[in-house]
Amino acid sequence: MNDEVIDKTAADEDGFALDNRTVSAVLLAVAAGDGARLGELLEPMHSADIADLLEQVDSGRRREILLLAPWHFDGEVLSELDETLREEVIAFLPPEVLAEAVRDLDSDDVVDLIEDLEPPQQEAILDALEDADRVAVEQALGYPEYSAGRLMQREVVRAPEHWTVGETIDHMRANKKTLPDQFYHVIVVDPGIRPVGYVTLGKLLSAKRSVPLTDILEDSFRTIPVTQPGAEVAYLFKQYHLISAPVVDEGGRLVGVITIDDAMNVLDEEHEEDYLRLAGVGDTSLSDKVLTTAKGRFPWLMVNLVTANVAASVISQFEATIQQIVLLAVLMPIVASMGGNAGTQSLAVAVRALATRDLTASNTWRVVRREALVGVLNGLAFGAMMGAVVALWFGEPMIGAVIAVALLLTLIGAAVGGVLIPIALERAGVDPAVASGPFVTTITDIVGFFVFLGIATMVLL
Amino acid sequence: MNDEVIDKTAADEDGFALDNRTVSAVLLAVAAGDGARLGELLEPMHSADIADLLEQVDSGRRREILLLAPWHFDGEVLSELDETLREEVIAFLPPEVLAEAVRDLDSDDVVDLIEDLEPPQQEAILDALEDADRVAVEQALGYPEYSAGRLMQREVVRAPEHWTVGETIDHMRANKKTLPDQFYHVIVVDPGIRPVGYVTLGKLLSAKRSVPLTDILEDSFRTIPVTQPGAEVAYLFKQYHLISAPVVDEGGRLVGVITIDDAMNVLDEEHEEDYLRLAGVGDTSLSDKVLTTAKGRFPWLMVNLVTANVAASVISQFEATIQQIVLLAVLMPIVASMGGNAGTQSLAVAVRALATRDLTASNTWRVVRREALVGVLNGLAFGAMMGAVVALWFGEPMIGAVIAVALLLTLIGAAVGGVLIPIALERAGVDPAVASGPFVTTITDIVGFFVFLGIATMVLL
Numbered sequence A, B: 001m002n003d004e005v006i007d008k009t010a011a012d013e014d015g016f017a018l019d020n021r022t023v024s025a026v027l028l029a030v031a032a033g034d035g036a037r038l039g040e041l042l043e044p045m046h047s048a049d050i051a052d053l054l055e056q057v058d059s060g061r062r063r064e065i066l067l068l069a070p071w072h073f074d075g076e077v078l079s080e081l082d083e084t085l086r087e088e089v090i091a092f093l094p095p096e097v098l099a100e101a102v103r104d105l106d107s108d109d110v111v112d113l114i115e116d117l118e119p120p121q122q123e124a125i126l127d128a129l130e131d132a133d134r135v136a137v138e139q140a141l142g143y144p145e146y147s148a149g150r151l152m153q154r155e156v157v158r159a160p161e162h163w164t165v166g167e168t169i170d171h172m173r174a175n176k177k178t179l180p181d182q183f184y185h186v187i188v189v190d191p192g193i194r195p196v197g198y199v200t201l202g203k204l205l206s207a208k209r210s211v212p213l214t215d216i217l218e219d220s221f222r223t224i225p226v227t228q229p230g231a232e233v234a235y236l237f238k239q240y241h242l243i244s245a246p247v248v249d250e251g252g253r254l255v256g257v258i259t260i261d262d263a264m265n266v267l268d269e270e271h272e273e274d275y276l277r278l279a280g281v282g283d284t285s286l287s288d289k290v291l292t293t294a295k296g297r298f299p300w301l302m303v304n305l306v307t308a309n310v311a312a313s314v315i316s317q318f319e320a321t322i323q324q325i326v327l328l329a330v331l332m333p334i335v336a337s338m339g340g341n342a343g344t345q346s347l348a349v350a351v352r353a354l355a356t357r358d359l360t361a362s363n364t365w366r367v368v369r370r371e372a373l374v375g376v377l378n379g380l381a382f383g384a385m386m387g388a389v390v391a392l393w394f395g396e397p398m399i400g401a402v403i404a405v406a407l408l409l410t411l412i413g414a415a416v417g418g419v420l421i422p423i424a425l426e427r428a429g430v431d432p433a434v435a436s437g438p439f440v441t442t443i444t445d446i447v448g449f450f451v452f453l454g455i456a457t458m459v460l461l
Helices: A002-014 A020-031 A035-042 A047-056 A059-068 A075-080 A083-092 A095-103 A107-114 A119-128 A131-141 A165-174 A201-206 A230-240 A260-278 A290-316 A319-324 A327-355 A364-392 A397-427 A437-460 B002-014 B020-031 B035-042 B047-056 B059-068 B075-080 B083-092 B095-103 B107-114 B119-128 B131-141 B165-174 B201-206 B230-240 B260-278 B290-316 B319-324 B327-355 B364-393 B397-427 B437-460
Strands: A158-160 A185-189 A195-200 A244-248 A254-259 B158-160 B185-189 B195-200 B244-248 B254-259
Touching (some): A020 A047, A047 A075, A047 A083, A047 B230, A083 A119, A095 A119, A165 B201, A230 A244, A230 A260, A230 B260, A260 B260, A260 B327, A290 A319, A290 A437, A290 B327, A319 A437, A327 A364, A327 A437, A327 B260, A327 B319, A397 A437, A437 B327, B020 B035, B047 B059, B047 B083, B059 B083, B075 B095, B095 B119, B119 B131, B195 B201, B230 B260, B319 B327, B319 B437, B327 B364, B397 B437
Parallel strands (some): A158 A185
Antiparallel strands (some): B185 B195
């Protein structure tokens, strides 16, 4: 009883169930080896929060928690768990707990759970499934990764096009046991099991029993090819406010259904990936081991080391100039870093606009022109400011003029480059979100150093 | 007919309706002043695609399209339209078209449509609404921006707790006209109109008429306070796989309902905002005017100018050293840019982990320690590589040793700083996603220059 009170208060405070007090209480129970108390604490928790709990503690504690109260870790919790931890947790769980855990899941959740596991663990879970479920999961695994075929659930509610509302409801009442937990539409199919439209449950409930299904079909209706990439599926759901959509094979036959909660997860993952990629980080998780994390960060830092060396070699061309006017060495990082920031700004806007399809072939040149003009405006503003600082503060009007011009040119170049690079990558079939942030900053470093030191050499020596 | 064929083919190609061919055909019709042809092209298009079309063309074309076929721009299209364009489009539309356009919208869509408009335009739209709708919209506008009260729709389907399945269905059939377009649950309320649970439409359809609603309530059920921020609402939907959730006032009374499609939009907007903020860009849109865009990019560039000047003043402390060894000026940007990239990597991971609540008080120190270790590993790797390059290529073993040590220290500092800065901001109540990317890169610039030139001065002179 006491725990429930704690839980309620916590939820009242900020609306989230997993607060620090709960985590502390769990750790206390684990330290005391008190399985009963741990069970009491886990009982009222949502599976998503139990998964978060496992993600927040270290590996040793995780093992103790699993050993003390294995029965609380059902399929739902495993589904919610970060992929990098699943193998570890599954290895800790007794086989009979694991078998029980996966049997209640919908086919799409089992697929999501096992697609990244090693073959022996995959096999162990497949063996725990009933034959029909096993076939469904194996078929789904046959579709390409990140495709609609992996996202969809095979449990669909469908009705032939000649049925009435009454016939449909009677059928559902008679087959109550086989209905999915959550569904929002009845998919109307032709004799070849090809979807021809769908009816919302709200319409089905409010229409008279005698009304034919074809009279209350929704106006807009989209099917999703089973091979369509997940990112496009998420885009379609968002763009057209879909709640669920039937998935069809090459012959247009109904093979499953994708619901908005799955699309929302894909959208969330795509965004997270793009965010981390802008920062030069690949797929990553706080639960990764140190060595895995370091390896994941390595490639972009390596790219950066190479391009930074190119930038350094640009500077080395101007060693004689710097030797004579050391102030140039002091000021050159200002030009480079302003260029890097302005380039990243343009790049981020362009990458997002490409992802949301606001930037297309029909408005490319208008967008590039606009970015160039923005570069001119900010280049003039910051060039004037920095030029004035150098002229007045350092008493070097000529160097002030040089840095003003260099900033103007660098900011224009950065703005145009920031938008052209992702467009060029997209045209070349490369995801512009991948080769992004660190790439543009080092390009602008090179441009900034070259322009600044080049103009300085021409004008000042 | 011909247009539909074009549209179908386009949709088959990549699953999206608004392709370049459609845009070209629209522009051709506009150039010819052919309103009938334009209408034919717009007719089969989804309102989201019509909105995208308006966003992609320039302001002059936009006006011509609106004048040629005003009746195609209904409330749905206005809702889909980017906020920065709404005022412009609304100003172009004849008042009677506008009035007609908003009358069909649900209250949450009207709120979303007008909340950012100027008062005279707001007034014009409110005047077009029926009295009951107007009151609903004005009440919603009374809730804080970005709160659940703004997101929710007031049209709810509710039933008293003593009703049976049959009574509920009969009630819905009798009140068919007032049912929302899309709904997924019937909310069960006590006599004080406080929600006590909800029933999915699937259960309602498959249960016998005599079953009491309270027998088929869903296990998990969450209400959302009307003042809860939108970002937290989106988090709850994603974390707990909600499809719709009742919104309650301070007294716990039902005032509306939020559905997953609204939560998905908020999630998408939050992500977009965080992405752009990592790049130092505020709220922005491709449809903004050049001056608006330049102003939006200005603040972070200004912050960067100041911090870059601080970095420059660090370098200026070492002018004498650089004068003697110009190679240091050539190499110093390498240290700074490696630090900047490593810092941004840690920062991005930390900001995301804070947003998904994977990084909490209970694991802060473990995460910081892990980042520091990652910094040590990559610092050793890149320090050794760069040290070898300088020693062997430039024939300067001592400078090689200096850059190796400087890289190691800078990468450790960047990794730790990248995770501590967002944590500190979060504790201080500032959104860590706001003060992010450019901040960390300039901090690491300062650290990198200081460490490299400082060690060089101590060791080499």
